[in-house]
Amino acid sequence: MKPYADVIxxxxxxxKSPxxxxxxxxxxxxxAEYRACHVxxxxxxxxxxxxxxxxxxxxCNVTMPHKQAIMPLLGRINPPADAIGAVNTVLPVAxxxxxxxxTDAAGFLEPLRxxxxxxxxxxxxxxxxxxGAARAIIAALAAEGFTLVVAGRDPGKARALLDELAPGGEHHTPPLAHFADPTDFAFDDREGCLDLVINASSLGMIGQPPLPFDxxxxxxxxxxxDIVTAPRDTAFLQAARAAGHRTIDGLAMLIGQAAVAFEHFFGHPAPREHDAELRAILTQ
Structure with a gap:
């Protein structure tokens, strides 16, 4: 008989939330306890x-496939869930x-601060x-002033996401296959610019085919x-490092979003000074 939260x-x-x-x-x-509950x-x-x-x-925390389905069942949708159009944390109120x-948007942005x-x-x-993960990422980066290139198997779905979550910007929706083959495009001077390449899909996860990106x-x-957490060091990240790019793995977003939810649930900031130890446990 102790306080608890759960993930559904x-x-x-x-x-990995428990x-x-x-x-x-x-x-x-x-x-207190934190449980996993199959719903x-x-x-x-x-x-x-x-x-x-x-x-x-x-x-509770909410994972797929309930992040949108749960919204009509709640009495109130708070920012930024209202803008994102998805809920990943539910809280009791008076x-x-x-x-x-x-908390996905905050967790995603944390390592980029x-x-x-x-x-x-x-x-x-x-x-x-x-x-589903792309929704929070699109909304978060649009709010930070990014021009977005959203690539999926269905460009129409990508355009619908942009029209909903980032209207008015000069954004682009090439097919995912566009990035599979090499290009000889000559990039302009990127000094003073910030460029991100984000795997917001499950491609590259254990049991899934790799992400086709050159x-x-x-x-x-x-x-x-890469938001994939298993494996932590994906082929996508390995290829990026080989090409001279910096990398951020999926545990960064996972731990970051969990920290925001933890304080909601239990009233204390997560003890982030132990992140290295936590990462070691999560990758065992």
């Missing part, structure tokens, strides 16, 4: 009804109501993938960012 999804066994939150609870000596689409409303009535429940927010604090002549991000499509001094 279908499937859910692969989630390990992350359990690690932080242990470091802080907080007598199907058909069981989503019943899950929320049961949790709403439980005084020990502090909220009067047995539930509110939804999104030093670069984003600088002034740039131009910012461009090539976002590879149009799935690094001749990336400007010099680009930053490669």
């Amino acid at each position: 999804g279908d499937p859910i066994a692969q989630s 390990t992350i939150h359990g690690f932080w609870l242990g470091k802080l000596g907080i007598d 199907t689409a058909e069981g989503l409303a019943d899950y929320l009804t049961a949790r709403r009535a439980d005084p020990l429940w502090r909220g 009067g047995s109501q539930l509110s939804g927010t999104n 030093a670069e984003l604090a600088q002034a740039h002549y131009f910012r461009m991000a090539r976002i590879l993938g149009t799935g 690094w001749s499509h990336a400007p010099p001094r680009s930053i490669a960012y």
Whole structure:
């Protein structure tokens, strides 16, 4: 009988969230739990009804495929979830109501904060993938002044995402296959610019085919960012380093978004001074 939060999804066994939150609870000596709960689409409303009535429940994280389906079941959608159009964190509020927010955007931007604090002549991000994770990334980078190139198998889906999440910008939607073959394009001087290449898809994950991206499509001094967490060091990141680019792995976003949710759930900042130890545990 102790306070708890959980993570819901279908499937859910692969989630690293219980390990992350359990690690932080242990470091802080907080007598609480964080659980994984398998919830199907058909069981989503019943899950929320049961949790709403439980005084020990502090909220939940939401994974696929529920990030959008859960929104009509909540009493309030808070920023930035309203702009992103997806909820990954649900919190109880007064009067047995539930509110939804999104920590994915903050988690994604966290390892980029030093670069984003600088002034740039131009910012461009090539976002590879149009799935659920891309929503938060598109919204976050549009708010940071990036010109976006969103590439997927279906350019129409990419355009619909941009029209919804980043309207008005001069953004582009080439097919994903455009980046598979080498190019001899001569990039202009990128001094003072910030260029990102982001794998926002599941390609490259264990059990999935690799992401077809040739690094001749990336400007010099680009930053490669892969949201895949298994494996941590993907072929995408390895090829980026071989081409001379800096890299950010998927654990950065995973830990960053979890830290924001942890403080919501348990009222204490996550003990980030232990990130190296946590990363070692997550990659065992």
